[in-house]
Structures are given as structure tokens and as C-alpha cells.
Amino acid sequence: MFSGAQVSVYPMSDDFVDIILGAIKALEPWRDRLRLETDHLSTLMVGPPEVLFPAMRDLFLAATRSGVHTTMHATVSRGCPGEPDDPICTPATAVAPGLPLAQRILACRDAVMTAPRTGQTIAAQLSLYPLGFGHHMDEIYGCIEFLKGSGTFDRSKNFCTALRGDAGPVFETLNQAFTGFGSGAGHIALDVTLSANSPSAA
Template identity: 35%
Template sequence: MKERNCTSTRRVARCSFALYPMTDRFVDIITEALTSVDTTNVEMKTDDLGTYVEGAIQHVFDVTKALFLQAANTGHHVIFSGTFSIGCPGHAPQAVSASTNDACLNKETSKQIEQEVAARFALYPLGVSDYMHIIYEQIELLNGQDMPITSSNGTRFDGDGRQLFRALELIFTQVELNHGTHTILTTTISANSPSPKGE
């Protein structure tokens, strides 16, 4: 998949996520990942339920990708569970700050981390009657990018973690640009799992 350039979007995107390192070093792994990632271009808060990040789409994906890859790069089994959203009618309309730097500040660091992952994700374009058409449209887009995806209670991906996050960002951005609806994308990503590959 060709890597897209980072371009600003007007509406604020959000992601609520949690990292689960399967080791008694989970505190160190989570805190080290959080401190090693540049979060200058986003607003981020962490509490006992997880981490919440908001900003331009490309910056939200840049930060969440970097956090996951940093944690997975320890070699421990790590799970990322996240919900990306934009356009929620429950939030006051909010635009990305004009002072935000367009550059994806963790791009170069993430490029250096090769990490095989398994993931399942689902796209929810809400508030539109032809939502299935929009979903199929994005699946076709991924198929055209030679993405190794299968249907499995959602859409399953097996391959490089960097490619996965690029794909998630691509379809999320396309729905926002083309439809401007309230869009939700949920994903569970696993790295270094000792379990056999699912069918």
C-alpha cells in the first residue's frame, strides 16, 4: 500500500483505546510507550479506563500507531483495543486548531518498527441509509490496495502493523471526506500472540 501524505481535516477526530501487555511488566511497557511518543499535535488523557486522544485524523492515527508499535516492539504479547470516531452529534462542533503542525511527528520512528499483527476491525458510518454501500466501498478500496483481509465477524487483517494502521486511516479518512457522517471505526489488534492463527 502506498503511504499517503498527511493532510489536515477540519473536524476533530477522537480515539479511546487501551493497551494490554500480557506480562507482569505491563505498567512499565505502557508508561514507556506513552512517554516515548510525541503527542505535541494531539490532546491526550490517560486514566484507569484507558487513554483518550483527539486531534486531526492523521495525528490521531500517527500517535495510536506509534504507541502500539512501541509496546509491541518489546516482544511481549500486546493487545490494542480502540474506537476511533468523528462527527459525533453528542459533541459540540469542534475544528482542528489552525496552529497544529501538519507533520506526523512519529512517522519516522514508526517506520523503523516491523511488527506482524492480527487484527479485526469494523466500520460504522452512522446516520445514513446506505451505510452498507459505504462499508462495501471501503472494503473494495482495501482490496484494490492488495490488503490481506478476510471476513470474520468484521474484517480481519494479518500482516504488518504499519500497513494495518495506514489502511485504517485511509478508510476512516475516505468516509469523512466523501460522506461527512458520524463515523466510528473499532479495532482489536494483537501482536506476538502465543495462540494459533484464527480461521
């Protein structure tokens, strides 16, 4: 099943070119497990979710080390009917979508609790879209229940849920939201915006 993300990093600095190019170098250790293509708008990252989200985490952390306010936007997708299957995308592990919703919520929370910490606090907001799935609202509500008990939940907002915490658990929360809910064979999209080193406490 095809899975990947289009990712863009935005450092709020006059030195944005060096920060972005330096951050992209953080993806080098992942090149044997991801297909990477960078253009003037974004970096395409194609691969299994358990590789995709740690690689996105490393990209964002590399940019945040500058200390300047940095944001990142990612559109993440799996099972898109317009994309061909790619063997590189085969997941090694994932919460079984056939499990009852309550069991998936607990399994996803357990995964976040054991995520490694990075020392960098970040904020995020996400929206999950289980596409072409008859009971999509049950899956969305289940995901929201997971997020509220994840330990990274900040608050509910219109059209999205806000997270805050160490980058390790936050990115694992995103990974679990993406893989633990919706149809296992269906098209799932996740829209994510992240921020670090913001001068605003909001």
C-alpha cells in the same frame, strides 16, 4: 469536526505497568498536535486522523517492543453530534468524500502502498459504522472492497474484517477506512482490535 479515539493497551505480562507507562511516553512527540488524557481505563486521543493513526501506531509499537503478546483496542470516532467542534481536529489531508466510490477506493489503496514499514508484523480486525447515513451499506461494501485490495487483507469474519501485515501499512489501512468512506459531514465510528507477538498463528 471533532475526531478522536479511546485507546487501551493490554500487554500479556507481569510487567504490564511498566510496559503500558513506557508505551504512553511514545505519545510525547505528538502532544503539540493531539489532546491526550489518560485514566485507569484508556487514553483519550483527540486530533485529526492523519495525526491520530500514526500516534496510535507509535503507542502500540512501543508496547510491542517488549516482545510479549500485546493487544490494543480502540474506538475511533469523527463527527459525533454529542461532541463540540475542536480546531485541533481539522484534517490537513483526506480522501474527498465527494469523489465517486470507485475513485476513493483507488486513492485509499494508493495511500496504503506508500505507507512506511516498521518491521513489526501485527494482526487487526475492524468494523466500520457510518452512522446516520442513508446509503451506509454502499459505503461499507466500498470499504470492504478497498480492504480486500489493500495488501493488508487477511480474511472476512462475522461482523468484521481481519488484517495482517507490517504495522505501517496496517495502520494506514485503518486510517483510510476511517477517512475514505461514509459521509464527509456525518458521524463515523471505527472499532479496532490489534494484536502483536501472539503465540498463536491464528
